[in-house]
Each structure stands twice: as C-alpha cells, then as structure tokens.
Amino acid sequence: MRVAVVGATGNAGTAVLRELARREEIDSVVGIARRLPDGDAEPFAGCEWRSLDIAGEDAAEGLEEAFRGADAVIHLAWLIQPGSKRELLRQVNVTGTARVLAAAARAGVKHIAVASSVGAYSPVDDDRPRDETWPTMGVPGSHYSEDKAAQERVMDEFEAKHPGVCLARIRPGLVFQGSAGSQIQRYFAGVLAPVQLLKHVRPPVLPLPKGVRAQAVHSDDVARAYVEAIVRGAHGAYNVCADDVLDAAAIARIVGRGRLLPLPARPLVPLIKAANRAHLLPMDEGWLRMALRVPLLDNSKAKRDLGWRPRTTAAQALEELIEGMSTGEGTASVPMRPRRAAVAESALLPAEGHRIPDEIDGVLLRQYIADHLSGATAGLSRISMMASVYVDTPVFAQLSAVAEDVRQEHAFLQELMKRQGFPRPAAAPAFWAGERLARLKPYSRPMKRSPSGLVLNTELMLAAVTAKLHGWLVLREHATELGVPAAAFERLIADAERQLSQLGAVHEHAREMAFRRHRETFRPVSDS
Structure with missing residues (x-):
C-alpha cells in the first residue's frame, strides 16, 4: 500500500x-510539506519527499502528481499561527x-x-460525552474552531460528489507527545515563557480558569487511528481520545503540586x-473560548469500528508533554524544531579547552570568530523577522529555510x-540591538509592510x-589549528x-513585484 x-x-x-x-501493509510513503525536513533523520528517513504549498493557486497540479499511484492519502496540514492573518489561515486550512x-x-x-478536531463541534454547557452525530458548527469566537467547522462543510461537499471514496474524519482531542514540547510552547506560551524551570521546580499553586477540562490523546495513539482508517477503508467521523478526562484538579497535579487557584473565565x-495584541502571548482569546465550550468526546465508535484503543492515558500524555517542554524537545523539521538549535557538526567539534597552536595568533583568530558570531546574531534576528513578516508570501518557504x-x-x-574557551563576545548584544533599530527605517508606507522593504532586506x-x-573559507584554512x-x-x-x-529567488520575486502598481507583492500564499 502506498x-x-x-x-x-x-x-x-x-x-x-x-x-x-x-506497518507491514505499507510499501511506500510520500511525505508532503512546504518546508522539507532533514531526510536523513528519523522519522523522515525512508520517505519520498515533495515540497508543496497546499494554499497556492498552482497547488492542484503538484498535489495530483504527488498522489498519482497512491492507495491512500492522510491529510494533516493545518496552520495555527499567526492568528491575526485570517485570510492566510483560511487559505491553508479550508481552501487547502x-x-x-x-x-x-x-x-x-x-x-x-x-x-478534523474536537474543535469542529458545536458548543455545550455540560460534561455529557457526545458521539459523532453532535453538530459540527464550531465555537463562535475561535478561529481554529470556525475553520474546523468550515473544513467539515468541505468534506460534506466532497462526499456528495464522490460517494465511492472512503473518507474518514478523525476528530481527536488535544494531541500531545514529548517531541512536540518546543512547538507547543512557541504556538501557545511563547518563546519567552520560562517552561524550562518545570524540569527543576513545579508551581506550588496553579491558576486555571473555572470550568476548564479537556481530553487528550498521545500522538502515537492518534496516528494509529489515521492508519487504521485508511487500511480498513473506514468512512465517516471518529472521535479519538484517551478515556480519562483532564479536569482542573488533574492538570494541577500533573503541572504543579496539586494546589489549584480557580480563576473566573470571563x-x-x-x-x-490584550496580551496577544501586544505580542506578549501567541495564543489568542479564541482558544480559551473554545476550551470552555467544546464537548467531551465519546470514543466508542473508534473502538468498535477501527479496533482502536488508547495505549497512553491523557494524564501520561500531558506528563510527557510537560517534560518535553521543560527540555525543549523537538525533531529535525522546522515546525517541530527543538528550543535550542542542535549543532549539526557537534561530533566534529574539538573537545572543550582545545588549545590553538602557538604559531597561530590565537587572539586575532578568536576576535575574528567573535566578530562573525556578532554578525550571525544580527543576521539571525533579521532573517527570523523576515520569515515572520512575510509568512503569507510565495517566498516564505525560502526565507524560513534560510532562517533555520x-x-x-x-x-x-x-x-x-x-x-575553544573563548569568552562570549561583548559586541553580540550590541549587534542584535543595532539590527533591531535598523528595522525602524521609515518607508513610504508607514505601519505597513513595504514591497521595497522585502527587496532591501533580502x-x-x-x-x-x-x-x-x-568567513567559512577562512576558517577552513585554519581547521586543523581549531x-x-x-x-x-x-x-x-x-x-x-x-x-x-534561495535568497536570490526571493530577490527575483521581490524586485519583479515591488515597484509595479498592478502587481501584488504580498498575495496570500501560505504554509502547509
């Protein structure tokens, strides 16, 4: 099976x-993503890979070619951030x-x-589990829930046109695994949240909104549901979650020391x-609205029709996630990257305290490397900004790849x-601050992205x-001494x-679009 x-x-x-x-039934796998992973690392090794943007207007031909000869398709692509770009999210999540x-x-x-998701369901005001017949109109005020409900309508239309295709809608609760720790932190808590402290100390009291409760499922468990669905030729909707419910008391025991401080939700x-609009919190208020109103799931249909059983409890999945967040776990893909960049050549680096030979002026060489590190600090800040600001443009994939x-x-x-025992260069923070100030240069369109800005930044x-x-050429000449x-x-x-x-391709796009009135530099094309 392909x-x-x-x-x-x-x-x-x-x-x-x-x-x-x-799975023995699976002969080959083709992975599709806009930003490709390290194909030599697990679990990406052994797959064929295609770089495709499902939101692009030219995606149809590429997708059809990628699907040619496949027995089954598992569609998981979904964009959560940035929540402020509703057109971008709809292009990926619904139109995609x-x-x-x-x-x-x-x-x-x-x-x-x-x-699909538990977020597709219409809101409730009780804790009675709902099966797959509950309406899927979404929770008002949550862009995630509204888009999941719109996705359900897309699937309704598809089924009406293609009754011979077995289409399974997997509706999981929260999906957790340890290696998603860094990703989930970035999406919801933010990169500045001190989650690494959880490895050493837990909060004595955990403040949580009154009425909060959730169902979760381990990523490996939900993965078995997807694969069982395609192998069995399943049709229809399936709720997928662990059997235990994470109420406020359970969350307080896992995340903290068991003491709970209930907060009024309103x-x-x-x-x-306000925190989201001030860019202090990546999560917007819609996630709280959804968390308080989505129903609990009845997972008996998945157990009956797919032969599926959760192997990990929701509590265990949350514990694993908290551990992953505290250590900054991730994998070798851009969405799942760890909090701290892994050093690809770490095995090739010298032991700590390596001594530079006397025939080399170590002071000069150290200063040279320090200057390049300072420049790299500024460059990392700039390219990260570009990847964020131009997320809805056709060149985002190139910018994101360079940033990584x-x-x-x-x-x-x-x-x-x-x-090498070098001191941390004092100039690095100054270069970072200088690069930030340089971004304040006024363009002809204040408070808006300037098309010429993309040209100049590139x-x-x-x-x-x-x-x-x-710089790498110079260091290659002194590799032995280092x-x-x-x-x-x-x-x-x-x-x-x-x-x-890659940057040349970005510049080609930008210079063709930037100065012509009839062309849209920032036409919405987004990540998959």
Whole structure:
C-alpha cells in the first residue's frame, strides 16, 4: 500500500510516519510539506519527499502528481499561527483541504483520512460525552474552531460528489507527545515563557480558569487511528481520545503540586486578547473560548469500528508533554524544531579547552570568530523577522529555510567558541540591538509592510551570507589549528551557497513585484 501524507512534518505527521514505518501493509510513503525536513533523520528517513504549498493557486497540479499511484492519502496540514492573518489561515486550512481532496479524487485515490478536531463541534454547557452525530458548527469566537467547522462543510461537499471514496474524519482531542514540547510552547506560551524551570521546580499553586477540562490523546495513539482508517477503508467521523478526562484538579497535579487557584473565565478573555495584541502571548482569546465550550468526546465508535484503543492515558500524555517542554524537545523539521538549535557538526567539534597552536595568533583568530558570531546574531534576528513578516508570501518557504540554517550555524559558532574557551563576545548584544533599530527605517508606507522593504532586506541578507561564506573559507584554512575537520566547514560553505541561491529567488520575486502598481507583492500564499 502506498500512502501520501500531507503535512508530514508536524506533531501528528511525525507520529503517523512512525506508525506507517511499523506497518507491514505499507510499501511506500510520500511525505508532503512546504518546508522539507532533514531526510536523513528519523522519522523522515525512508520517505519520498515533495515540497508543496497546499494554499497556492498552482497547488492542484503538484498535489495530483504527488498522489498519482497512491492507495491512500492522510491529510494533516493545518496552520495555527499567526492568528491575526485570517485570510492566510483560511487559505491553508479550508481552501487547502478542498484542494487536497479534489487532487486525490483526480488521482484516483480511494481511501482518505482527514484531521478534523474536537474543535469542529458545536458548543455545550455540560460534561455529557457526545458521539459523532453532535453538530459540527464550531465555537463562535475561535478561529481554529470556525475553520474546523468550515473544513467539515468541505468534506460534506466532497462526499456528495464522490460517494465511492472512503473518507474518514478523525476528530481527536488535544494531541500531545514529548517531541512536540518546543512547538507547543512557541504556538501557545511563547518563546519567552520560562517552561524550562518545570524540569527543576513545579508551581506550588496553579491558576486555571473555572470550568476548564479537556481530553487528550498521545500522538502515537492518534496516528494509529489515521492508519487504521485508511487500511480498513473506514468512512465517516471518529472521535479519538484517551478515556480519562483532564479536569482542573488533574492538570494541577500533573503541572504543579496539586494546589489549584480557580480563576473566573470571563475576565480572562480580554486579558488574553490584550496580551496577544501586544505580542506578549501567541495564543489568542479564541482558544480559551473554545476550551470552555467544546464537548467531551465519546470514543466508542473508534473502538468498535477501527479496533482502536488508547495505549497512553491523557494524564501520561500531558506528563510527557510537560517534560518535553521543560527540555525543549523537538525533531529535525522546522515546525517541530527543538528550543535550542542542535549543532549539526557537534561530533566534529574539538573537545572543550582545545588549545590553538602557538604559531597561530590565537587572539586575532578568536576576535575574528567573535566578530562573525556578532554578525550571525544580527543576521539571525533579521532573517527570523523576515520569515515572520512575510509568512503569507510565495517566498516564505525560502526565507524560513534560510532562517533555520542560520539558527543552526549560530549555534555551531557559539559551541565552537565555548569549546575553544573563548569568552562570549561583548559586541553580540550590541549587534542584535543595532539590527533591531535598523528595522525602524521609515518607508513610504508607514505601519505597513513595504514591497521595497522585502527587496532591501533580502539584499542585506545576501550581503551577510556572502560575508559568512568567506568567513567559512577562512576558517577552513585554519581547521586543523581549531581542531575541526575541514569537512565541517566544507558543509557550511555548501550551505551558504545554497542560501545565496534561495535568497536570490526571493530577490527575483521581490524586485519583479515591488515597484509595479498592478502587481501584488504580498498575495496570500501560505504554509502547509
């Protein structure tokens, strides 16, 4: 059986790949994502990979080609952030689902499983479990819930047109695994939240909104539901969750020390809204609205029809997630990246305290590397900003890929200096602050993204990567003295050349669009 997985690099996607690799029925897997993972790392190794943007107007042909010859499609792609860009989210989540289903039908795929959610259900005011017949009109005021309900209407229309296709709608509760810790922190708590403290100390009292309760499922358990659905040719909706319910008391025991401080929910809504609008909290108030109103799930249909049983309790899944958040766990994909960049060449770095030979002026060499680290700090800030600001443009994939490379290289330089016993460069914070101030340069369109800004920022990054490339050439000449194999710098040189090519493509797009009145530089095309 050949299976195509759309959105194969996220929380559910990584678990689905692991499950597919374990199943004898599965002969081959094609993974589809806009930003491709490290294909040599698990669970991404052994898959064929296609880079496709399901929200792009030209996605149909690429999806159909990717699905050609597949027996089944598992559609998991969903964009959660940025919540302020509603058109962007709808393009990915609703229109993107329609494109995936239509392409699968044209390619002759007969078995499809789609990631729906408990969030698709209409609101309730009690704790009586609902089965799959409960209406799916969503919770008003939650963009996630509203889009999940709209996705259900897309699937209704598809089923009416294609009655011969087995379409399974998997509606899980919260999906947790340890390796999603860093991702979930970024999406909901924010990168500045001190979740790493949870590894050493738990809050004595945990404040939670009154009435909060949730059902969760481990990523590996929900992955088995997706795979069972396509293998069995299942049709219809399936609630998927562990059997235990995470009420406020249970959450307080797992996250804290068991003491709970109930908070009135109504005043929290404007507080969360204000924190989100001030960019202090990535989660918006819609998530609280949904958490307080979604129904509890009755999972008996999945048990009966799919032969599915949860192997991990919701409490255990939450415990694993908290541990993953505290350590910053992740995987080798951009959506699931760990909190701290892994150093790709760490095995090639010297032991700590490596001594530079006397024939080399160690002071000058150290200062040279420190200067490049300072530049890398500023460059990382700028390219990260660009990837965030231009998330809804056709060049986001290239910007995001370069940002991830620069993040890895920054970590490499930091580790190299640490192992050489170099002091932390005092100039690095100044370079970071200077780069932030440089962003304040006024353009002709204040408070808005300027098309010419994309051109200029790309040119600055092209100059920075060119300088970095020559820096790697210099360090390659002194690799032996630094105790680093030349192969490590050869790889970094090749990476820099690839980044120049990617940024060149960004610049080509930007310069063609920026100064022509009839062209839209920022037409909404988004991540999958």
